[in-house]
Amino acid sequence: MRLLLALIFVGIIFEVPTFGQNQDNKTESPKPKMAEVSVDSPSEPTFVQVDGVWEPDNPTKENALVFAVVHIECYRHGGRELVGTDSFCLVASASPIVGTLSVDTIWLKVIEWTNRLIVTSDDHAICNISQNTFDLQSKTVTGLDIKKPNAKGFMDACKLLPDRQTYYLRDKIDYEFNHQPAKK
Numbered sequence: 001m002r003l004l005l006a007l008i009f010v011g012i013i014f015e016v017p018t019f020g021q022n023q024d025n026k027t028e029s030p031k032p033k034m035a036e037v038s039v040d041s042p043s044e045p046t047f048v049q050v051d052g053v054w055e056p057d058n059p060t061k062e063n064a065l066v067f068a069v070v071h072i073e074c075y076r077h078g079g080r081e082l083v084g085t086d087s088f089c090l091v092a093s094a095s096p097i098v099g100t101l102s103v104d105t106i107w108l109k110v111i112e113w114t115n116r117l118i119v120t121s122d123d124h125a126i127c128n129i130s131q132n133t134f135d136l137q138s139k140t141v142t143g144l145d146i147k148k149p150n151a152k153g154f155m156d157a158c159k160l161l162p163d164r165q166t167y168y169l170r171d172k173i174d175y176e177f178n179h180q181p182a183k184k
Contacts, residue, residue, distance in 0.1 A: 033174035037139040045115060046076040048134060050141055052169035063165055068095040069172050074118055083109040089120050127151045127158035143167035
């Protein structure tokens with residue numbers, strides 16, 4: 001009986017491909033898990049929140065982002081004095097910088113809020129305008145950076161940025177365990 005169990009065990013080890021590998025032993029990247037948006041009321045949302053890590057849709061060394069965990073909270077009412085619109089979002093981010101932790105917060109103006117989606121806009125950056133879309137049905141967040149047409153930046157740094165770049169907010173635990181380095 002022990003011999004039979006040992007043979008079955010050895011057969012399983014050598015015949016069954018391991019998770020994340022195909023038959024040729026080439027490692028496959030698992031499909032990233034999107035960060036999930038929490039909504040207070042699906043029928044009439046007034047508050048949403050999400051935690052995650054921004055990643056480019058098509059990562060390369062040129063569009064790699066500084067690692068930061070972000071927490072976003074959006075409120076349907078109360079932002080007029082903060083951002084100029086009734087609806088607003090607060091974004092808190094944390095990044096490891098030279099052996100310490102850098103924490104930052106920004107306010108986002110909400111330009112559209114429906115029961116299905118929230119769209120924010122931020123044009124404070126020198127080189128680009130950022131727009132985020134919260135899909136309340138699929139509970140995901142995507143981002144779009146568009147380079148400002150006449151932006152120069154310090155020493156023409158804006159020229160280094162692409163005209164458009166899309167991102168998705170990835171689940172932070174999934175990022176920690178499954179993040180693949182950017183390709184060239």
